[in-house]
Amino acid sequence: MARPRKNEHIKEQLLNVGLETLLTNGYHGTGIKEVLDKLGVPKGSFYHYFRSKEVFAAEVIKFYADDLNHRLSAAVADKGELGLPALKHAFRLLVSEHKEGSGGCILGALASEIAETSDVCRLALQTEVDNWHCMMMVIIQQGQDTGEIRTDLDARMLAKMAWNCWEGSVLRMKIEGRPDPTEEVVEVMFDAMLKAH
Amino acid sequence: MARPRKNEHIKEQLLNVGLETLLTNGYHGTGIKEVLDKLGVPKGSFYHYFRSKEVFAAEVIKFYADDLNHRLSAAVADKGELGLPALKHAFRLLVSEHKEGSGGCILGALASEIAETSDVCRLALQTEVDNWHCMMMVIIQQGQDTGEIRTDLDARMLAKMAWNCWEGSVLRMKIEGRPDPTEEVVEVMFDAMLKAH
Numbered sequence: 001m002a003r004p005r006k007n008e009h010i011k012e013q014l015l016n017v018g019l020e021t022l023l024t025n026g027y028h029g030t031g032i033k034e035v036l037d038k039l040g041v042p043k044g045s046f047y048h049y050f051r052s053k054e055v056f057a058a059e060v061i062k063f064y065a066d067d068l069n070h071r072l073s074a075a076v077a078d079k080g081e082l083g084l085p086a087l088k089h090a091f092r093l094l095v096s097e098h099k100e101g102s103g104g105c106i107l108g109a110l111a112s113e114i115a116e117t118s119d120v121c122r123l124a125l126q127t128e129v130d131n132w133h134c135m136m137m138v139i140i141q142q143g144q145d146t147g148e149i150r151t152d153l154d155a156r157m158l159a160k161m162a163w164n165c166w167e168g169s170v171l172r173m174k175i176e177g178r179p180d181p182t183e184e185v186v187e188v189m190f191d192a193m194l195k196a197h
Numbered sequence: 198m199a200r201p202r203k204n205e206h207i208k209e210q211l212l213n214v215g216l217e218t219l220l221t222n223g224y225h226g227t228g229i230k231e232v233l234d235k236l237g238v239p240k241g242s243f244y245h246y247f248r249s250k251e252v253f254a255a256e257v258i259k260f261y262a263d264d265l266n267h268r269l270s271a272a273v274a275d276k277g278e279l280g281l282p283a284l285k286h287a288f289r290l291l292v293s294e295h296k297e298g299s300g301g302c303i304l305g306a307l308a309s310e311i312a313e314t315s316d317v318c319r320l321a322l323q324t325e326v327d328n329w330h331c332m333m334m335v336i337i338q339q340g341q342d343t344g345e346i347r348t349d350l351d352a353r354m355l356a357k358m359a360w361n362c363w364e365g366s367v368l369r370m371k372i373e374g375r376p377d378p379t380e381e382v383v384e385v386m387f388d389a390m391l392k393a394h
Contacts (some may be wrong), residue, residue, distance in 0.1 A: 026310045082316030097200045104309070107366050112301070112309040115371040125372045153389055159384060160378070164365025171305050171364050172357070174312035175322045179356070188358060192350055193390045 003121075010028045011049045013039055015063040018056060023091070023103035027057055027114045027121075057110060058124035064106045066129035069135060076139070083143025084190060091166065091186045098170070098179040135158045138192070150196045158194055165189045208246045210236055212260040213382060216251060219321070220300035224254055224311045224318075226301065255321035262305045262325035266332060273336070280340025281387060285335070288383045295376040304329075304363045330356045337348070345392045355391055360385045 017038050021030045032053055036046055050056040071175055072090045097117075107125055115122040136159035143149030148157070165185050172181035214235050218227045229250055233243055247253040261305040269287045276286055295301075305320055332358035338345030346355070364381050369378035 020378070024314070026223055026225045028223045103281060103313070108365075111368040111372045112306045115368075115374075117221070120263070122374060124312045129369070129372055131246035153385065157381075157385060159354070160381065161390070162363060164362045164369060164382060165358060166361075166365065166380070167368050168305075168361025170309040171312075172361060175308045175319060175320060175326055177312075179233070181361070183362060184354075188350065188354060191359070197394055 010039075010041060010045060012063075014041065014046065014049060014056075015060055019064055019106060020103070022057065022060060023106055023109060024160070027110060032056070043090045054118050057114070057118070058120045061106065061110060061121065061124040061128055065131065069131065073135070083139060083146055084148050084195065086139050087143070087162075087194075088186055088190050089141075091190070094166075095179060095182045095186060098182050100175060101177065104174060105170050108170055113142045132163060136162060143194075147196055148193050162189060162194065165193075203318050207236075207238060207242060209260075211238065211243065212245060214258055214338065215257045216303060216361050217260055217300070219254065219257060220303055224307060229253070251315050251317045254315070255310070255317045258303065258307060258318065258321040258325055262328065263281060266328065268317050270332070278330075279309060280336060280343055281392065283336050283381055284340070284359075284391075287336075288387070291363075292376060292379045292383055295379050301371060302364065302367050305367055325358070330362060333359060340391075344393055359386060362390075 014035060017035050019077075020029070021035055021038075030053075032043075032046055036043060046056075046154070050059060072093065075093055076086045076090050079086070081089055086146050107128060110121055115125055133156065137155045140149055140158050140162075141157040144151050144155060153161075166189070169181040169185040173179050211232060214232050215227070218232055218235075227250075229240075229243055233240060237367050243253075247256060257387055269290060272290055273283045273287050276283070304325055307318055308326075308366055309324050312322055330353065334352045337352040337355050337359075341348050341352060350358075363379070363386070364377040366382040
């Protein structure tokens with residue numbers, strides 16, 4: 001891979017620190033100054049890359065989702081799995097990241113906090129959640145073709161239910177202060193609720 | 198019902214405005230001053246009732262959950278339903294509130310934003326979510342006894358999955374800017390995933 005140019009490097013660093021800060025302090029609790037101070041980057045540089053805090057948050061959403069989709073696709077492809085085992089493999093990876101203290105899912109966190117008040121962020125979230133659903137739909141469809149996953153509900157609906165259940169379990173993980181609820185969803189949701197009878 | 202004393206009235210007003218402000222602006226975006234200004238209440242009064250902003254948020258969590266539990270229990274009792282129809286009736290009430298623009302669920306919103314950084318709020322959330330699970334468990338158990346709800350998973354696990362799925366759909370409602378995802382969960386989660394085959 002070509003080495004990123006200096007400018008790309010700064011932008012990526014801003015997005016990285018932004019992601020971490022947004023996950024810890026939320027949108028309203030994140031100050032641009034705090035992000036800049038952590039990196040020793042001047043204010044002008046920030047506004048060179050991002051028109052506003054809102055646009056910055058929208059780019060963090062895309063940055064996070066791109067990285068996650070890339071890692072999950074690679075992990076699933078690497079194992080050569082399809083259908084239910086691929087789905088469980090991908091979600092188990094997420095569980096293990098939560099166990100290491102990932103800080104949760106920025107899509108769920110920003111959806112909860114600002115989707116209703118920022119159209120810029122809402123649209124970024126919608127794009128990424130739609131992408132997620134599409135990725136999951138492909139895998140679920142494979143499982144339906146092999147007869148392993150139930151077919152009384154279509155792949156899109158099953159993907160939506162799995163996403164809902166997963167995001168709810170991330171909230172419960174935060175409430176219980178331990179990642180067990182996410183682990184539970186991977187076992188129960190996929191095995192007992194998506195599996196064909 | 199006895200008329201509340203003046204003090205109780207002020208405390209309830211503070212909790213009501215706090216709930217509204219927290220739902221709109223999140224924990225970090227909510228200032229005590231803003232809440233007080235809306236009611237014309239002096240700062241000293243606030244600290245007479247609540248030791249800190251954190252304690253205030255924890256009391257808002259309890260205030261919201263008590264009211265919700267009371268309304269849902271009353272609605273279910275009023276219809277004289279048990280099991281699956283009772284569950285659907287309760288969640289349809291929530292959907293209709295979302296359609297009228299309720300602003301989402303404060304339990305999910307605060308879980309997402311501050312459960313990891315505030316133990317006071319995390320414990321308040323845990324208590325209320327446990328209460329929710331218990332209420333749902335009782336109704337699910339009734340449906341299991343009549344053979345209407347699946348019994349391969351116990352009532353506690355089904356209650357957890359239903360809560361997860363519901364909270365995820367509230368996030369998706371915010372992302373899509375319309376309440377349809379919550380409506381979908383009531384139809385699909387309960388009918389296709391909880392129902393006995």
